[in-house]
Amino acid sequence: MKHKLFLMATMVLVLMFSLQAACFAAGPANLPAIKILATGGTIAGAGSTSSTTVGYTAAVAPVDALINNVPELKKVANISGEQIAQIASENMTNEVWLTLAKRINQLLSQDDVDGIVITHGTDTLEETAYFLHLVVKSDKPVVLVGSMRPPTAMSADGMLNLYRAVILAGSKEAVGKGVLVMLNDTIHSGRDVTKTITDRVDTFKAPEIGPLGFFTGDKPVFYRSPLRQHTTASEFDIMKLSTLPRVDIVYHYANNSGTAIEAFTKAGAKGIVHAGTGNGSIGKAEYPAVEAAQKKGVVIVRTSRVGNGIVARNGEADDDKYNFVAGDNLNPQKARILLMLALTRTSDPKVIQEIFWTY
Structure with a gap:
């Protein structure tokens, strides 16, 4: 009898320790579960000296190193990470976008993921943010973050940016606001934000429209919400796509010709x-x-090419006559993203015009 009681007590203790270990592995139950998806960039870079802020090597540190470099993250979220790509963001491709978006949609469909943080280089961060803003199918927060200085530099901005991005991704205030960008204590919509300065930490801005909110201490404070359709209200579905239609950008300047348009058409551009x-x-x-x-x-x-303002339909061109689409207030690089996705639905310029007024 004593032997049976000993065995039962031992089994209970083993079960208790197993449950404690499982709880420890999962992290505190009251903290949000945040997945960090890494793609490289300056935030994962390294310079030769502590004063190197230009000419460093991007995309060196893996996601685990980024997480371990900010031990405070464990106090605000249950963190896990995945390496989606390891590139400087000028090398971003449509294929990486599709891989990233599909993985985000898979993760956000799970009950054990409350939000996503994406570490990214700043050069094309705004493009990735707008692409995801249009194709993510969840109200859960998705936050892109980067840095203008590598972690090896004096006054590096990446650690604090990442810390606050994780807080933002786990906050109830960020739910339903689409894909967000968080750098320099400022919260932007993925649709509106753009990089405006080549080398300073206050580079990301939303000209004319302004940010959605700011961080005060460790608390995100919002002052407005994005009104154009996004995420769960978007018509674009990329889950079964393996490629995106080719769309190129032609830059106008004095004395230019149609050579670039001819070349892109010959190369197979659909838009x-x-x-x-x-x-x-x-x-x-x-x-x-x-x-x-x-x-x-x-x-x-x-x-x-101006960078601000609305391109009016039938303003500087007879759009009705020539079947042009007016790009609203999207900059060229973001208009390219919306046109790519629109072309997965239709090639009718009139319908695409409605799409540009909707998103």
């Missing part, structure tokens, strides 16, 4: 975003190439 002067002007010398491209089914979107 061309024209970064025009002023309110999206297209030069007379470009029109023959534009019309030839349209005869081959290429959709032309007018945007502006």
Whole structure:
């Protein structure tokens, strides 16, 4: 009898220790479960000296090193990480976007994931953010974060940026606001934000529109929400796509011609975003190439190289006559993303115009 009681007591103790170990492995139950998906960039970079803030090597440290470098993360979330890519963000591709978006949708469909943080280089961070803003199918927070200085530099900004991005991804305030960008204590919408300065930590801004909110201490405070459709309200589904339609950007300048448009058409472009002067002007010398491209089914979107303001339909071009799409207030690189996704649904310029007014 004593032997049986001893065995039962031993089994109970083993079960208790197993449950404690499982709870410890999972982390405190009251903290949000945040997955960090790493893609490289300056935040994972290294310089030769502590004063090196230009000319460093990006995408050196793996995701585990990023997490271990900020031990405070364990106090605000249950953290796990995955390495999706290890690149400087000027090397970002459509294929990486599709891989990243599909993995995010898989993770956010799980009950044990409350939010996602993506570490990313700053050069194309705004493009990845807008792409995900349009294709993620969850209200759970998705936050992109990067840094302007490598971790080896004096006053490196990446550690604090990552810490606050994790807090943001685990906050109830960020739910339903689409894909967010968090750097320099400032919270932006993935649709509106752009990199505005080549080398300073306050580079990310949303010209004219402004940020969604800010961090005060360790608390995110929002002042507005994005109104254009996104995430769960988006019509775009990439889960079964292996490629995206080719869309290129043509930059307008004095004395230019239709050569770039001709080359992109010949290369197989399905759409061309024209970064025009002023309110999206297209030069007379470009029109023959534009019309030839349209005869081959290429959709032309007018945007502006100015960086601010709305490109008005039938403003600097007769959009109705030429079947152009006015790009609203999207910059050329973001208009390219929306056009790629629109072309997965339709090639009708009139329908695509409605899409540009919706997103």
